[in-house]
Amino acid sequence: xxxxxxxxxxxxxxxxxxxxxxxxxxxxxxxxxxxxxxxxxxxxxxxxxxxxxxxxxxxxxxxxxxxxxxxxxxxxxxxxxxxxxxxxxxxxxxxxxxxxxxxxxxxxxxxxxxxxxxxxxxxxxxxxxxxxxxxxxxxxxxxxxxxxxxxxxxxxxxxxxxxxxxxxxxxxxxxxxxxxxxxxxxxxxxxxxxxxxxxxxxxxxxxx
Numbered sequence: 056x057x058x059x060x061x062x063x064x065x066x067x068x069x070x071x072x073x074x075x076x077x078x079x080x081x082x083x084x085x086x087x088x089x090x091x092x093x094x095x096x097x098x099x100x101x102x103x104x105x106x107x108x109x110x111x112x113x114x115x116x117x118x119x120x121x122x123x124x125x126x127x128x129x130x131x132x133x134x135x136x137x138x139x140x141x142x143x144x145x146x147x148x149x150x151x152x153x154x155x156x157x158x159x160x161x162x163x164x165x166x167x168x169x170x171x172x173x174x175x176x177x178x179x180x181x182x183x184x185x186x187x188x189x190x191x192x193x194x195x196x197x198x199x200x201x202x203x204x205x206x207x208x209x210x211x212x213x214x215x216x217x218x219x220x221x222x223x224x225x226x227x228x229x230x231x232x233x234x235x236x237x238x239x240x241x242x243x244x245x246x247x248x249x250x251x252x253x254x255x256x257x258x259x260x261x262x263x
Contacts, residue, residue, distance in 0.1 A: 064081055088145065098116060152168070165245055178209070188255055199226065203234070226240070237260060
């Protein structure tokens, strides 16, 4: 399911020949769906939240509508039944997405964490995920695997709760991982960049 979700969303976000290149990414599609799952949003508010221009937000809305994911009304844009189903799939893959306070492990001004279900076997060194986060605007990213009841970062710590107790306590409380789950924490100089970085790193694990 996750692989077909990835293909579907990338199809919406990708360049449409022979038109110009898009100025938005898969993250903007994800975040637009997340926002609309909470309440209908007008175009201007959506553009502000996504931090994109008027042309980009028009294209995002148009593509989501053409894909059958959203409906537009006087109240704004809201998820159609198909959009709700796609959003439910996202929530199964990334069930927890939270802001994280500064800690001894995540020292950036803004930090955001994604929980990626049952994907620990896809993490090798974590470099690919960190690279994806940095390309998306994060300053740094942590790739944490929960295994055998402990938080683990390759080449850093086999037991984060022993070596970095404050960070571990926050992660365990806010994300409640289960065995083989992955936690991505991205730090950046803005909340949106931190979230975008955490999403990009998490997205790289889907279908990996």
